[in-house]
Amino acid sequence: MSISEIALAEGQSTDGRGGEFRRGLAASTPVLLGIIPYALVLGAQAAQKGLSVAEVPLMTGLNFAGGSEFAAIQLWTSPPHILLIAAITFLVNSRHFLMGAALAPFINHLPKRQVFPALFLMCDESWAVGLADARRRADAGMRPAFSPAFYLGAALPFYLAWVAFTTCGAALDPVLGDVETYGFALAFPAVFLVLLRGMWTGFAAARPWLVSLAVAALTYLVVPGAWYVAAGALSGLVAAWFLAGER
Template structure:
């Protein structure tokens, strides 16, 4: 997405706070439904890899980034290689730098006590829905965004905890195909934000590089390769524009 091609929208200050929060939560319901099976898979995989259920809840509650959490679970050993997991988490979550930069014009006039929670609860889906709502209505509603974010956060935490508790009892949860629910929801969100091939070029570079690395290099290096190549491509095209 090209942040420079869109002027910052004003903040919504007139709508009743509870109404905006509720509107965000209601709009988040389809995404929440997609979160549940994906979160169950993550929780179940984590405990099947030997991660304690409490550690699963702490990880999802403090990090709130599904991609990096799946990467951490894939790399989990006993004892865990903490530096490797931290490095991979930073790489996977590096996309939040660009997402936060796009949100910055809408949040820069707010005090830090409101900005920091908004950024902490930011995920791909709440970010996309908040911006899509702003463009549709011509005003950015922080309360709507927080309604979406809090609904998704609570759904994710509770569902991963349930998955961690029941995972050892149900065997290979991937055999049920539930892990495809989250990618399907994300693709729908991307379709709604599609602005042409030009804006999608960094995503395509990341996809191609990650797929090639996955086929050619053993281990989880494809995650790092995809993240870094996407950021470099985004920077390169931003410099050209």
């Protein structure tokens, strides 16, 4: 079977980069709609902590890592504890080491001018969509397995929506009040449960996630403050390292 026939059998577009971009956009749209509520929550929380409508898109656009931004806002004081926030941000974002390593075999043939923007746009959602597509293409015998245009179509809308709706959350905070009363905060775990289901390969591979969840929950119950974030991130990384050594 030719690559074109495989692509058609997979329901994939064969009309060049534009078709691949649209395919990536279509694949990411269901998850994209799910990030809007918790983008509004983050923007509103940032406004309540004193960040201006101009400062919120700077934070979300330059950092672009939702989990660490939520952690940073929870720790935000006046004046802010810069070193603590930086350390927590590093720990929460350290999962990107593993995410990048999983993506590396599919992008190591690309020039750096494509790799660096792809890694900047990499968030949990775009990484999951892009990696799943690359694996499907590899299993179908398509080379190269990684489609930069598909990935751009999947990743860029996440970036634009995240910056736009966190800004909207900050701007609308005086009108909406506490947006968590609308149940928007539920969107954050809901999106990750969907991603987790799509990446599920069995209990053995999920053990680091379960270790991280258990340690974070226990720390949340017994230690004041936001140390559960650091505890969950570190325990997950350590568990992944030890369990990888077993294999």
